[in-house]
Amino acid sequence: MNDSTSTHETAGREDSPALSASAFLRDFHHTSRFGATSGGGIDRQAGTPEHGAVRDWFEERAQELGFTVAGDGIGTLFARREWIPGAPFVLVGSHLDSQPLGGRFDGTYGVVAALHAAAAVDADVAAGTLSPRHNVAVVDWFNEEGSRFAPSIMGSSVHAGLLDLDTALRTRDPDGTTVAEALEATGRRGGTPGPTAAAYAEIHIEQGRRLERSGIPVGVVDRSWHTQKLLVSVVGEQSHTGATLMADRRDALTAAAQVVLAVESVVESFPPESIVTSVGQLDVEPNSPIVVPRQVDLVVDLRADRAEDVDRARRLLLDRFREVAADRGVEVRSEDFDVRPVQRFPAAGVDLAEKAARDDGLESAVLATLAGHDAVAMNRVAPSVMLFVPSTDGVSHCEREYTSDADMVSGLSVLTGVLRRLVAGDLDDVAPGGSATA
Known part of the structure; x- marks a missing residue:
């Protein structure tokens, strides 16, 4: 312009x-x-x-x-x-x-x-x-x-x-x-x-x-808008990318990818443009090209005009995180952070x-x-x-x-x-x- x-x-x-x-x-x-x-x-x-x-x-x-x-x-x-x-x-x-x-x-x-x-x-x-x-x-x-x-x-x-x-x-x-x-x-x-x-x-x-x-x-x-963040840690097990069979892996990064997609898709449970969500930061450990990641820390950002929509999105995500943890054999921890009414x-x-x-x-x-x-x-x-x-x-x-x-x-x-x-x-x-x- x-x-x-x-x-x-x-x-x-x-x-x-x-x-x-x-x-x-x-x-x-x-x-x-x-x-x-x-x-x-x-x-x-x-x-x-x-x-x-x-x-x-x-x-x-x-x-x-x-x-x-x-x-x-x-x-x-x-x-x-x-x-x-x-x-x-x-x-x-x-x-x-x-x-x-x-x-x-x-x-x-x-x-x-x-x-x-x-x-x-x-x-x-x-x-x-x-x-x-x-x-x-x-x-x-x-x-x-x-x-x-x-x-x-x-x-x-x-x-x-x-x-x-x-x-x-x-x-x-x-x-x-x-x-x-x-x-x-x-x-x-x-x-x-x-x-x-x-x-x-x-x-x-x-x-x-x-x-x-x-x-x-x-x-x-x-x-x-009402806003809050979640500090999420996905904890798996570190192992060798070449020597560890796929069925034996507890890959924190692939589980974290499912967490990220869940954060994006949770908006589908709400009217259009009434809520926004994102994951803007990821820290991967040990972040080596030949190591299956043992932990991923990420920040989830939830925002909506109504506080109850943020609270509902949070509850839906916590349920989904538990499903990801069970499916992937990892632990998904979540902590509330920076809540602003x-x-x-x-x-x-x-x-x-x-x-x-x-x-x-x-x-x-x-x-x-x-x-x-x-x-x-x-x-x-x-x-x-x-x-x-x-x-x-x-x-x-x-x-x-x-x-x-x-x-x-x-x-x-x-x-x-x-x-x-x-x-x-x-x-x-x-x-x-x-x-x-x-």
Whole structure:
């Protein structure tokens, strides 16, 4: 998709040379050089040198725009603009880390857009056209993706009190490096507590095709899906691939293949598009070309709009795992992990975002997020607003991920309108969202 073919025009969105659509696009596309891959994506897993480099750029750029930058204990960066000493902050942002061989839009767009939206609001305050009740802080959350260090959404979960800081710092990657060591290596082991949040806002690519299919430029998120993971171990017996007869094998990998297929096929027990499942990670032991595998560890991901659908899928899978174990002469162990209930965003925040879109002459659609985001964690402690912009072909977490310049600029404009309202205190009487059963 070529930017020039988008139906959402960027004309009329230039404000000043420092705070223009072109300046935003220049900054955004500049970030793509950090961890760039040959396929047009990025590889910036949390705490790697590439991630450290883009965070250094973010700090320098924020300082150029008049923000003061400091990191907290889990390495999240806060670029603050304090107009009212002692007042709480409206936080706005996303994350700069990526999946391996990931896309250049996921997370990064939300951080760069947040920086430019906050700079525009700062210019309004300086000009006297906006009277703030709160300060503003642009956030780059640490380790949203969770590809190197599990679980995902780490920085915002620590900030929201959902994850213990020391536990997070002790988390190790597959090579044995801890989060604390990775932060030290990139110079991001901070010690300044994050600001108290009066509200939170985030904009993100949709990572789906609903907006693209409908031709609507802005999505307003009203809830998240219920999600949970299962840590599954398939345990067989190691033996020689050449000397062990087929009938004598207890092959953990062939049994694990049946587990993977069961995870995919369980969706057939539910209405179309009501549940998604996947296995995205496999570790095989001993992983030798002449050894029958003795153990396979894998992660099952279950997501649905209704908690009871996830629970039912889990029960069906456990039954199937027992059948695989009996048929194959192996042991299949399963442990619940990373259960995240449905989160409903405040209705007043949804209304506020829809108004901001209308003010820009843009149509919006209210929809759920199937993926997890930092806004879901922050919604537990502060009234939160989450926006989406279209994703071409719905592709994400791969190098082909794409959103047009025009759609990004439209989203930036709506985010700026949302941020103006939040800084002015429009959600001050609104409680944070909470878990709910769908």
